[in-house]
Structure formats: C-alpha cells, structure tokens
Amino acid sequence: MAEPAIEIRDLSHRYDRELVLRNLDLRIEQGEIFGFLGHNGAGKTTAVNILTTLLRPTSGTARVCGFDVVEERHAVTQHIGYLPSDVRLYGHLTATENLEFFAKLSGVDKPRHAAAEALDYLDCGDLANRRVSTFSTGMRQRIGIAQAIVHRPEVLFLDEPTSGLDPIGVRQLRTTIQRLNADLGMTVFMNTHLLSEVARVCTTIGVLNHGELIYKDSIAETVRRFPDEASLEDIYVRMEGVPA
Amino acid sequence: MITTIAGHELRLLVRQRTFLAMLGVLGVMTALAGVLGWSSHRTIVQVYDQAVILLASQGKPAPPNPFTLKPSLSLLSNMVVYIPLIGALLALIVGHHALADDQTGGVGRLVFSRPLDRRIYVAGKVAAATAVLGAVMVASFAISAAALLIVNRRIGTGDLSRLAGFFIVSWLYLVVFALIGMVAVIINRRNSLGLLTATGAWLVITFIVPQFTSGLTPSASLNPTTAPASTSQAFFRATARVRPYSIAEQYKEASAHILATSQSTESVWHTALRISPIVGAVLVLTIALVVLIDRHDYSRSATNE
Numbered sequence: 001m002a003e004p005a006i007e008i009r010d011l012s013h014r015y016d017r018e019l020v021l022r023n024l025d026l027r028i029e030q031g032e033i034f035g036f037l038g039h040n041g042a043g044k045t046t047a048v049n050i051l052t053t054l055l056r057p058t059s060g061t062a063r064v065c066g067f068d069v070v071e072e073r074h075a076v077t078q079h080i081g082y083l084p085s086d087v088r089l090y091g092h093l094t095a096t097e098n099l100e101f102f103a104k105l106s107g108v109d110k111p112r113h114a115a116a117e118a119l120d121y122l123d124c125g126d127l128a129n130r131r132v133s134t135f136s137t138g139m140r141q142r143i144g145i146a147q148a149i150v151h152r153p154e155v156l157f158l159d160e161p162t163s164g165l166d167p168i169g170v171r172q173l174r175t176t177i178q179r180l181n182a183d184l185g186m187t188v189f190m191n192t193h194l195l196s197e198v199a200r201v202c203t204t205i206g207v208l209n210h211g212e213l214i215y216k217d218s219i220a221e222t223v224r225r226f227p228d229e230a231s232l233e234d235i236y237v238r239m240e241g242v243p244a
Numbered sequence: 245m246i247t248t249i250a251g252h253e254l255r256l257l258v259r260q261r262t263f264l265a266m267l268g269v270l271g272v273m274t275a276l277a278g279v280l281g282w283s284s285h286r287t288i289v290q291v292y293d294q295a296v297i298l299l300a301s302q303g304k305p306a307p308p309n310p311f312t313l314k315p316s317l318s319l320l321s322n323m324v325v326y327i328p329l330i331g332a333l334l335a336l337i338v339g340h341h342a343l344a345d346d347q348t349g350g351v352g353r354l355v356f357s358r359p360l361d362r363r364i365y366v367a368g369k370v371a372a373a374t375a376v377l378g379a380v381m382v383a384s385f386a387i388s389a390a391a392l393l394i395v396n397r398r399i400g401t402g403d404l405s406r407l408a409g410f411f412i413v414s415w416l417y418l419v420v421f422a423l424i425g426m427v428a429v430i431i432n433r434r435n436s437l438g439l440l441t442a443t444g445a446w447l448v449i450t451f452i453v454p455q456f457t458s459g460l461t462p463s464a465s466l467n468p469t470t471a472p473a474s475t476s477q478a479f480f481r482a483t484a485r486v487r488p489y490s491i492a493e494q495y496k497e498a499s500a501h502i503l504a505t506s507q508s509t510e511s512v513w514h515t516a517l518r519i520s521p522i523v524g525a526v527l528v529l530t531i532a533l534v535v536l537i538d539r540h541d542y543s544r545s546a547t548n549e
Contacts, residue, residue, distance in 0.1 A: 054356055054357060074359045080357065082353070082354065084353045084354070088345075088350035088351050089354075090351060091345075092260065093255065093259075097255070101248070102354065104248045104252075105358035105359070147354060
C-alpha cells in the first residue's frame, strides 16, 4: 500500500484555553482532491496551519509526504504548496518577481524559468510584468496559486480558495485544481465553504465540527449514504445537525 | 539563502517611497552641511580680508586668520546633528519595511511555508538593512569629502581617516535604529503601531534620555557638550550613572572626538569605550530579534492595513 499523502493521528490544538482541534485522525491518499468542510471556527484553518508547518500542534502527530510536520519541517515544506485565504503578496514587485522569490526559497534551480512556466500554466502570462498592487482579487488569487505551484509540490493546500472570487473566477479555479491533479498528480487539500464546488471537484470530503472530524468518505459513497438528500448542501446541513 | 533574502529586501526597499524620500532628505542635508560651511567660511574670510586691508591702511597689525585656529573638519560638525535626527529616522524606516510586509502584510505565511530557517531569514534581513545603511554612509562620506575639498582647497589623509571613522561610527549608530524598527514591527500586530513604537524609541533615545543626563545644558540634546561639573547631589550622581549608557550622547561625544571638533581632548581608547554601548545595543537587539522571530506566529492572518 502506497504511503498516504497526509496522515494525521490524534492531533489536538489549543489556543489559550480554547481547544480548536480535538483528537483529529485523518488519512488522505496520494492523488486525492480532499474537501475539508466545516462551519466558521470549526478548526479547518488551524489544521492547515499545522500541516503547512506554520503552527506547532499541542499534541498528536501529522505527516505530510511521509515527513513529520514538527520534526522534519524542512522536508515537509519542500513537498508542499500553500495558498492561504486572502492571499497577500509583495505589492511593489511584479508577478514574475514575486514568483521568482518564492521559487528561490524553495530551492528551484531556474527560478525565472519556473515563474514563467507557472504563469503560462495558469494562462496569466499577461500579468507577468505588472506590479501585484495593481491586481484585482481574482488576479491576485491566480498569482497566489502560481506561487503555490511554482516549485511543483506534491501536496497543495488551499484555504478557502474561492473567497472573494466572482463566478467566473470560481469556475477558473475549479478547472485549475482539476488540471493540477490530472496533469501533475498533485494531491489537493482544500478548505472551503462552497459546497457546489466540492461536489464538482473533490474526490473525498471530511466534515469538521467544533474541532472534531465527524465524517470522512468519498463523494460517491456520501451520495449513496444519503439517498434522501437532494444535494451535498442538504447532506452537510444534516451532518452538522442544523435545522434546514 | 541569506543572499536571496537580502537581495529580495534590497529590491523591495528601493521601491518604497518613504525610504527614497528620507534618503533624499539625508543626501540634501549632507550636502547642505557642506554648503553652509562653505558659505560661512567664505563670508568670514571676506570680512577678514577687508579687515586686514583696513588695519594695514591704519598701520595696525592684522590678527591671524580665524580658520587657522579652527579644526579642519569643523565645517562638518552639523553632521553630528543630522545623523541622529534624519539618519536615525531613515534607519527606522529601513528596519520597519524589512519586516512589515511579512508580519502585518501577511506574506510571512507564504515565506515560512517554504524550506527557510528563521535564523537565515533574520540574517538576510539584517544584512540587507546594514548594507543599505552602509551604502548611504559611503555616499555621505563622498559628499562630505567633496565639500571639504571645495572649502579647504585640500584634504589630507588624516582628515579623510577621521571622516571615514566618523561615518563608520555613524553606520553602527544607524544599525541600532534599523534593528529597533524591526523589533517594533514584530512585537506589534499593526503596521502603524510598529512605526509608532519605533518612533517613540527614537524620541526617547534622542531627546528624553539626554535630558536626564547632560540635559542641564540647554543645547545638549543637539550638540556635543563638555560634561557638567561633578556635584554631590543625588540627582546629578544618578544622571552621571545613566550618561555612559545614553547611546545618543556617546555617539555625539565620540563623533566630536573623531572629527576633532570637541572642546576637550581624550585618548583613542576612551573614544572607543564610548562606542561600546552602541555595539552592545546592536548585539542585544539582534539577539532579541532572533528570539522574537523564532517564536513569532506567522500563521495569523494579516491585519487590514
């Protein structure tokens, strides 16, 4: 059996007195597109922060591409790409300069070439020499994805990637995620609220409720399990126990 | 990796308007120090020449040229004032911008999700700031040397060495403020508060601490003065103890001795000792910065400033 892309065991995290993640156990196989669902404050972003090594967990372990996020931080960061919600870049630099810098940080041999390739892949070569401060939210999001894939990571973490995007931007993002998964074999871990997108893009979903994982299965199996519900939104509402 | 961080920082800095504006002001003030010196020199020499002619017509002996009695670098004594005022503010801005985008701007989440050691990051940022301030001091040195050459018609190696010594000490003094700018950013959640904290520290170091030390002489916060006469009163004993740690005062005193414009004389060793609090401040602030960045939570979202 192949090594999982992400393996989380008994992971908990506490901010001051508040326990935001409770004994989380999760396994995501290579090549999956995983949709992590949950209400605001459920702990989704905290989980991503731990998996991207930005935050040390209070207890438990997490491994990405076989490396421990605390003990082997350097190795983990060589294999991941990350797009936070509300992505910020260096506004005074052009798109190419931003990507070149992040490629260098990841140890890419030819950073300028990698930057151009990433921009071309996302069809935003026209933005290459423009300063990021002049970009719209949608443009910034595309350059944000470009920075996340400029070093061809194995696992891509997307935290609320559709926030602030218009319907066309959402559709473009969906296509991009599917292409990254199909062309480059990237495993995608996506925190999102947009259930329609999850239904269209993800292969597996997990639902987090007040820091606890209450559900995890493939989209196909989920639809089979809840035959009475018309949509993923209805299924999600039922799982969360919220009156429709 | 240090060069990647430092090179990136330099690229960002030259696109910051506030930095360029402060750099322009410092350059103009440096040139102005020379122009003012040249202007006063020319006026005094003209008056002296006329007085010599008048005295000669009356058969009286002429007094010696006043400039032969003054130190050759005295024309640049205003630089000792400009560096703690404008130079230090420029250094604060350099330090502030070095970390602001990554801290309050939220780019740090992307930077630290890469295989980057935080100590390397600090080293790169500090290297960039010190390089920028070094370049500014080299430019100021060139402008000052040119001004001296124009006014005095010649410039000896002794004067050049003193001038170089002054700008090296000034660079070290400015590094303190760049580090203060960095520390202030990292301990504040908001960009504006970071700059405000740094400016507050600059005010305390430049104006308030000197008031508790040699502040009894009214011009002491701006110009180097001789130490006040010793006294047995407890207040003065306390201020005398603080005085060695006042980096603004030690900088002014050391600079005045290096430029040989001080009213008093002291050994090279004594002048070197005056620089030690500045070196100490650089070390303490660097260690503080390493610790703070090592512990900093870059996962938090950016503030909307």
